[in-house]
Amino acid sequence: MPNVASNPVKLAVIPGDGIGPEVVAEALKVLDAVTADSDVTFEKTEYRLGAGRFLDDGEVLPAAEFEEIKKADAILLGAVGGKPNDPRLANANIERGLLLKLRFELDHYVNLRPTVVYPTVESPLKNPGEVDFVVVREGTEGPYVGNGGSIRIGTPAEVANEVSVNTAYGVERVVRFAFAQASARRKKLTLVHKTNVLVFAGKLWRRIVDQVSAEFPEVEVDYLHVDAATIFLVTDPARFDVIVTDNLFGDILTDLAGAISGGIGLAASGNINPDGTFPSMFEPVHGSAPDIAGQQIADPTAAILSVALLLSHLGLADASAKVTAAVQRDLASRSGARSTAQVGDSIVSLLN
Amino acid sequence: MPNVASNPVKLAVIPGDGIGPEVVAEALKVLDAVTADSDVTFEKTEYRLGAGRFLDDGEVLPAAEFEEIKKADAILLGAVGGKPNDPRLANANIERGLLLKLRFELDHYVNLRPTVVYPTVESPLKNPGEVDFVVVREGTEGPYVGNGGSIRIGTPAEVANEVSVNTAYGVERVVRFAFAQASARRKKLTLVHKTNVLVFAGKLWRRIVDQVSAEFPEVEVDYLHVDAATIFLVTDPARFDVIVTDNLFGDILTDLAGAISGGIGLAASGNINPDGTFPSMFEPVHGSAPDIAGQQIADPTAAILSVALLLSHLGLADASAKVTAAVQRDLASRSGARSTAQVGDSIVSLLN
Numbered sequence: 261m262p263n264v265a266s267n268p269v270k271l272a273v274i275p276g277d278g279i280g281p282e283v284v285a286e287a288l289k290v291l292d293a294v295t296a297d298s299d300v301t302f303e304k305t306e307y308r309l310g311a312g313r314f315l316d317d318g319e320v321l322p323a324a325e326f327e328e329i330k331k332a333d334a335i336l337l338g339a340v341g342g343k344p345n346d347p348r349l350a351n352a353n354i355e356r357g358l359l360l361k362l363r364f365e366l367d368h369y370v371n372l373r374p375t376v377v378y379p380t381v382e383s384p385l386k387n388p389g390e391v392d393f394v395v396v397r398e399g400t401e402g403p404y405v406g407n408g409g410s411i412r413i414g415t416p417a418e419v420a421n422e423v424s425v426n427t428a429y430g431v432e433r434v435v436r437f438a439f440a441q442a443s444a445r446r447k448k449l450t451l452v453h454k455t456n457v458l459v460f461a462g463k464l465w466r467r468i469v470d471q472v473s474a475e476f477p478e479v480e481v482d483y484l485h486v487d488a489a490t491i492f493l494v495t496d497p498a499r500f501d502v503i504v505t506d507n508l509f510g511d512i513l514t515d516l517a518g519a520i521s522g523g524i525g526l527a528a529s530g531n532i533n534p535d536g537t538f539p540s541m542f543e544p545v546h547g548s549a550p551d552i553a554g555q556q557i558a559d560p561t562a563a564i565l566s567v568a569l570l571l572s573h574l575g576l577a578d579a580s581a582k583v584t585a586a587v588q589r590d591l592a593s594r595s596g597a598r599s600t601a602q603v604g605d606s607i608v609s610l611l612n
Numbered sequence: 613m614p615n616v617a618s619n620p621v622k623l624a625v626i627p628g629d630g631i632g633p634e635v636v637a638e639a640l641k642v643l644d645a646v647t648a649d650s651d652v653t654f655e656k657t658e659y660r661l662g663a664g665r666f667l668d669d670g671e672v673l674p675a676a677e678f679e680e681i682k683k684a685d686a687i688l689l690g691a692v693g694g695k696p697n698d699p700r701l702a703n704a705n706i707e708r709g710l711l712l713k714l715r716f717e718l719d720h721y722v723n724l725r726p727t728v729v730y731p732t733v734e735s736p737l738k739n740p741g742e743v744d745f746v747v748v749r750e751g752t753e754g755p756y757v758g759n760g761g762s763i764r765i766g767t768p769a770e771v772a773n774e775v776s777v778n779t780a781y782g783v784e785r786v787v788r789f790a791f792a793q794a795s796a797r798r799k800k801l802t803l804v805h806k807t808n809v810l811v812f813a814g815k816l817w818r819r820i821v822d823q824v825s826a827e828f829p830e831v832e833v834d835y836l837h838v839d840a841a842t843i844f845l846v847t848d849p850a851r852f853d854v855i856v857t858d859n860l861f862g863d864i865l866t867d868l869a870g871a872i873s874g875g876i877g878l879a880a881s882g883n884i885n886p887d888g889t890f891p892s893m894f895e896p897v898h899g900s901a902p903d904i905a906g907q908q909i910a911d912p913t914a915a916i917l918s919v920a921l922l923l924s925h926l927g928l929a930d931a932s933a934k935v936t937a938a939v940q941r942d943l944a945s946r947s948g949a950r951s952t953a954q955v956g957d958s959i960v961s962l963l964n
């Protein structure tokens with residue numbers, strides 16, 4: 261399902277805000293190192309987008325730059341977003357105008373978020389067990405569509421609605437992707453939803469899962485309400501193989517999954533357009549963390565693991581495996597505080 | 613804010629399905645014991661409602677019984693719901709037709725869910741710290757309103773929508789309740805939402821919190837996105853005092869909170885109508901667990917702690933405190949497997 265890489269690979273790089281540029285620098289260091297001896301070259305173009313850019317010139321995602329990005333083979337994004345309470349950003353919403361716009365317009369209908377608890381990493385859980393699952397989060401529908409509105413704004417009679425839109429078209433393609441993942445892994449798929457309350461969307465998700473399940477008889481299917489799923493993520497996360505879920509539930513579950521697997525500093529993600537119509541985008545699950553920006557204390561591992569996902573998506577399976585292995589070796593040997601660049605250097609030195 | 617008890621107190625009891633009747637039996641044992649020497653008497657009327665009743669005669673909540681329940685002073689509910697995949701229940705939805713109907717029609721706009729990690733209880737977290745917070749979950753709005761629909765059902769062109777409805781009226785009353793709780797506790801309130809994505813509902817929640825905050829200058833206000841909130845619930849749950857949030861986020865966070873505090877077998881809840889227009893309803897957060905029903909292995913503690921919430925709501929603060937203290941003593945002395953009734957008996961014996 262990943263595309264075979266075109267050569268050279270046109271890579272759009274969006275370092276973004278806060279710790280974004282710092283972690284992206286390390287991710288690119290690793291990308292360069294792991295592909296140095298290969299036939300594939302990466303042609304990188306940097307786009308300065310995010311809260312910083314908006315504060316400079318009021319632009320969030322200018323049309324010309326967006327057109328260029330659309331023509332890239334893949335995108336690497338650090339993190340976007342300014343200080344939460346910056347009054348100058350009050351009416352900006354960089355998340356909707358940039359990050360979600362990229363995900364929606366580039367039809368990133370699969371948001372792929374693997375979780376592995378590496379033995380040497382500190383989990384807040386006493387006994388995480390052998391955790392290795394992947395969340396396949398729908399990326400273009402659900403409560404994220406921006407289909408809402410308010411009336412009588414600012415008055416005691418205000419009403420604000422948010423519509424979750426779910427289509428058979430949208431659910432089926434992500435569910436089929438999730439089944440294919442499960443089939444190539446431990447053959448267990450868990451649908452997470454809230455079918456007892458969100459009955460209309462719930463019935464659609466269940467029907468599609470039942471239907472696609474017929475094409476993958478080898479995959480065992482399970483169902484959990486989202487509330488129950490959070491319980492199992494802390495009491496028995498090892499039970500999961502592939503979780504398929506909607507955009508909002510996926511957002512919540514993957515932050516929790518990041519936390520139990522030793523922190524959001526390790527959680528990578530791919531916003532994938534499996535059809536190859538548009539470039540896929542790889543980014544750490546963490547945010548821009550403006551409070552620690554510029555101090556070289558952010559962990560670049562999530563960004564580096566996002567490069568592993570990117571390489572795998574481009575069909576460069578060997579290079580991807582090398583990056584993952586180097587990260588594992590680095591995690592096994594961690595001790596003491598290191599700068600962002602030191603972590604990147606260490607991972608580069610552990611590539612082989 | 614709780615009503616002063618009318619005497620006798622008319623208590624509607626809905627044991628429900630699965631382990632419901634077993635845990636309710638113990639809860640009533642404790643209620644009887646703790647009020648035995650007081651002036652207050654409880655006049656209990658049992659209503660057989662739930663999946664079992666539906667399978668018997670097709671009724672979910674008959675009008676006549678509902679009218680009686682509305683006239684009660686309070687409701688104690690065990691748990692409702694049949695086996696998840698029972699085909700005879702496929703079109704029933706006991707949750708919407710019974711549980712949510714009670715919450716909505718009895719205007720239970722506060723869903724109060726305290727979380728305490730008792731020192732003697734096993735948490736899945738390595739270092740939970742001193743956890744003592746309460747989630748004030750909105751109970752009558754949000755994505756729970758049942759305002760959705762589907763078109764082209766069963767076809768590849770199906771669209772299923774779910775609407776989250778949020779009103780200034782509904783948000784303000786629950787936010788004010790939450791501030792009052794915070795003011796009487798450690799004076800810290802955290803709004804949990806997803807304002808960067810659900811911008812219409814998010815703006816309403818933030819505006820109302822800002823507004824009501826002016827009435828409670830002593831309460832410090834914090835904000836977290838729901839995804840970040842799940843991270844803190846496993847990495848630093850001790851930071852929370854009062855969380856106020858919408859119906860769906862509250863559902864998710866309180867199951868997670870139950871899990872980190874030693875299991876959903878200890879989590880109690882009150883569905884409260886603070887205005888006293890309708891009876892409030894007290895229930896364990898856990899479900900009917902049909903797989904372990906009738907075996908006397910369910911932990912009745914959550915149901916018993918729900919009785920403590922009920923007593924406090926009725927203005928019987930002393931009796932409420934006695935139940936909580938007895939539960940704490942029981943938790944401190946737990947060892948080996950005990951039957952549901954043995955746990956109830958132990959707690960009764962530890963009342964004083």
Ligand SMILES: CC(C)[C@H](C(=O)O)[C@@H](O)C(=O)O
Pocket residue numbers: 355356359360511545808809839
């Ligand atoms: C920043 C925000 C819009 C985003 C989301 O909600 O998807 C983030 O939380 C994530 O998970 O990538």
Ligand SMILES: CC(C)[C@H](C(=O)O)[C@@H](O)C(=O)O
Pocket residue numbers: 456457487707708711712863897
């Ligand atoms: C049974 C279900 C409808 C209910 C809810 O979603 O509110 C339950 O999960 C709860 O938290 O009380």
